Amino acid sequence: MASGTKSPADHLRAALDGPWRDVREQARRQLCDERLFGDPYLDYHAARARVLEQMRLVSEFGLAEKGFRLENGGTGEPGAAVTGLEMLAYADLSLWVKCGVQWGLFGGAVENLGTERHRDVVKQLLSLDLLGCFAMTESGHGSDVANLETTATYDPATQEFVVHSPTASARKDYIGGAAEHARVAAVFAQLITGGESRGVHCFLVPIRDDEGHDLPGVTTSDCGLKGGLAGVDNGRISFDQVRIPRENLLNRYADVEPDGTYRSEIENPSRRFFTTLGTLVRGRVSVGGAAAAAARVALSIALRYAEKRRQFRDTESGEEVVLLDYRSHQRRLLPLVARSFALAFAQNDLVRRMHAIQTGQDLDPTAQRALEKRAAGLKAAQTRHATRAIQECREACGGAGYLTENRLVTLKADTDVFTTFEGDNLVLTQLVAKELLTAYADEVRDLDAMGWVRFAATMARDVVRESSGVRQLIQRLRDRSDEGVDDGDLARRSVQLQLFADREDYLVRTAAHRLRARAQETHPFEAFNNAQDHILLAGEAHIERLILEAFIEGIAGIDDPEARELAEWVCDLFVYSTIEANQAWYIMHRFMSVERAKAVRRGVNELVDRLRPHTPTLVEALGVPEAMLHAAMLDDASVHQGE
């Protein structure tokens, strides 16, 4: 990294850093600070106290303000906020969660669901004068938010809401901040006024006094130890007829007048519910980003180790062989690097879209819903990737990988719940698929029986993929796709894109078909359940296609020819290894011949061979500063012979 001339690694890192690369660079400097790292030797009470102190240090970075509007004391740069806070994942995931709860979930609820009258709350939570928590999930209902049991019943006599947990399962559960630090909760509850339930709304409910004691009617408790995230104080809250002022309803989309009259600009209760939840999309965007960041840390550690660690002698040369020279080691780690590249581009693209919508640059009425679908899908893809990649890195480092001093087990334990929180991955993938099926149904809803038959006969035609938000580059590649995929050159992006898109289209169409066929003869739940594995595949295929498109667009932004060529190879490896994972499907549905499938397998081997000498460049490009890796084995001469 000589000053002036940038290396290919620098160019690649800049590309992966995305639109807010300055924010990332600044965070890299700010976060190389021992005070911000996790200490796995602390017990969980001490860890929580430490993370709270760390959050106060982070509050001086000016990152949190970026996530709030000007009128609320922020700077109105949501993309920068999400990107900057994601970098905390390099230091410590408990810290990232703690900040995410305070500024992202709690702060985001007040900012997005509140109005002018809640402006002071935003100012206090920004400065950490007010610590809050986000009390949505209940013991009995997590994924199914619409059926939460907590009630908030309006009492016109005192102009108060009465917040109550009517059953044991209505208890708020797993709530970050609820065990120790939070003073106020943003509580999601069924609003009841005039004897009528109006669905889930959000209320600000004080839960602790200044000394940290539960307020009257509030009972908090501690979830205790978890798989990881020791620094986050997850807890439970039950309410026994707790009264709060009418004004504590976050009233952006609905309000209750002093006399108890319910008013909302959104007539349809279901639309109101989804609008309310939709404003919280930033949480999902953030979780996916942090998961991918944690995977980059793990891969950086495992690959640096694999470049140094030797085991077994090459009988001919007499030298012990470096782990990364083994084909099996290349095959287990390099495709994960390729996927990390792909996801980094996809995350940048997602944050860019989110930023455009939330700052009013994108006013397309369908954009918000498309964003939610994309965020849900990428959250699932990124957290699934993190779980798999970190596990693989742990195993690839053998016994050393199991020692806490080498950090991989902490990364694994801390990110393990990411596949669950902010939406269970399975539920989110289903949500993506349902959106696709709905779009599809909109197009063919009016077909009669004959129409359906004819439709089924024209399965090759593209009716599904939405065109909103597709850039010119991808459109041009798509337009070239009529060349005949099975003969086309698999190294060509247009052919690759077509293979991903064909899979998605086919799965969505046939899932719709199957649902419709079944729905006529059986109970709707049976029809759905019978096709559930099919539906999930459709959702996954859609997400994979979006990720590939983002990768292709990301490469287009790299000017340096050497860096660009390397990125092209990495993209090929992403494509080949993804197709390899799905090759049974491609063959069984006649999208790929057996010969081509074998070529794909050989292709993966050729690509890992080709990328092997460039691994140090790829690791540098992942962008995790060496000083932030904190893995003892990388510097310990004992584990590397011949040093």
Next chain:
Amino acid sequence: MASGTKSPADHLRAALDGPWRDVREQARRQLCDERLFGDPYLDYHAARARVLEQMRLVSEFGLAEKGFRLENGGTGEPGAAVTGLEMLAYADLSLWVKCGVQWGLFGGAVENLGTERHRDVVKQLLSLDLLGCFAMTESGHGSDVANLETTATYDPATQEFVVHSPTASARKDYIGGAAEHARVAAVFAQLITGGESRGVHCFLVPIRDDEGHDLPGVTTSDCGLKGGLAGVDNGRISFDQVRIPRENLLNRYADVEPDGTYRSEIENPSRRFFTTLGTLVRGRVSVGGAAAAAARVALSIALRYAEKRRQFRDTESGEEVVLLDYRSHQRRLLPLVARSFALAFAQNDLVRRMHAIQTGQDLDPTAQRALEKRAAGLKAAQTRHATRAIQECREACGGAGYLTENRLVTLKADTDVFTTFEGDNLVLTQLVAKELLTAYADEVRDLDAMGWVRFAATMARDVVRESSGVRQLIQRLRDRSDEGVDDGDLARRSVQLQLFADREDYLVRTAAHRLRARAQETHPFEAFNNAQDHILLAGEAHIERLILEAFIEGIAGIDDPEARELAEWVCDLFVYSTIEANQAWYIMHRFMSVERAKAVRRGVNELVDRLRPHTPTLVEALGVPEAMLHAAMLDDASVHQGE
């Protein structure tokens, strides 16, 4: 479980319990004792102290004695010992490891590598008067034991060995017991006498005095926190010219006379090395068993939860749906139950073979090597299964699965290293494959070029599968296999077995072919490395076939017709889901048509549907007593609506 009449679950459990079911039943009673469970809230020093106390309680069960010969103070029932100690995994994996190190690894080394002169040591270690550790792995060499760096140089002047760590990487590392409790280490070191190195031998080296201080020349240190197993005190040991008496060499296979003359009944140094390691096979047998036991605990928890936990309403009935009624939930958990059944039978079969060899009932000279191969393969299969199954169980229980009080995260953290210790899974799978390739090469070694060509043309003929140890039942099924697999009824065991065997044969033959072709034109390491992924697949396919055979044999031992039918369905699910996982391979290598592959996928769905109502029976059959599950959510009404 009415007295007198046994339920299908009882019959299934008895079958899965295997030949030492009485030992298992007794352990179930003994282990339902709060004092033997782990306490995740202890810090690691306190956890280690607790586990040491727990080991003293276990020493009163009479289990450890079963693992030693009569003349050493044992009862000579190795199969019972391995089976009984495996049950500790239901209570706490740290306790299982601690006992395994003391009696299995350390005790096993003294018992199997020592002679009469070490008899007192066995008595002391049995009673826990002497705590030991097993110091094989070094910082620089784990998998590659033959190249350990520690030296033991004989000094005839004093009739002592001088044990020394010549380099930083010669440090013994990850050694259970070395951080705090062990007083003596069984140290693996290069024996040097008369200026000549004689390869790796094992020595008893005192490391601590009675107060626990390092002895002169010995430096121990602590590996500190790990991903799990907080109750095990893993540590490091370095030796600086430590002198031990000549008699501390464990001299069963080789000895050094007072004047320094080296003597061994086994002339070939390589054979001597593998004989030495071969006696330690019990460790691998035990690790596989404990991993599978941990997976059974996790599946018992996740399935019981899935029977009670509801989420999302069925719009028609208005009822919330139990998790296990979802197709996706059935598909993620039930095939893992099927594999748990398969592995339980395979483990019982493995322990039976080990017992027969170690008690002198099986004197076939090839049996020991076959046992080592089988133990290596099953260790890899079982630990891989545990890693995957426990992770899936955690995710299937959502946020509740992440709380330590529900145990899944502890099971995950504790078993995570099982894929690594007692032999890295990848290295072990490779070892299995190399054994297969060697057997193969023995048969075709003498073919000339024309012979190779002819051979390649007759790939359909079976030359690979060893016939040693195959029972009649399997042989009969194999003999029926010429019916034409692609037309045969996939529900028939003979056809299923043929599909597994075909895959193995084909992979082994083609791997051998590829290696031979490459070896002629390139560097041997290149030839090996280029085919490494292929070689690993061959090893895996072999193991899968052995597992299926064990399942089939296990079913044959079930008399109760209802239990037997259920077991047959579970076996079908094991077969179908295993084939589904490999369906691309089957299609690409023309062992299966696309239509049949689709039928397999439908078959998995039909089987999970069919097994769904029997899940409580299957869970009971897994044999983990409800009182040992220790998962708060199973009894917590808050997480189950409608209770």
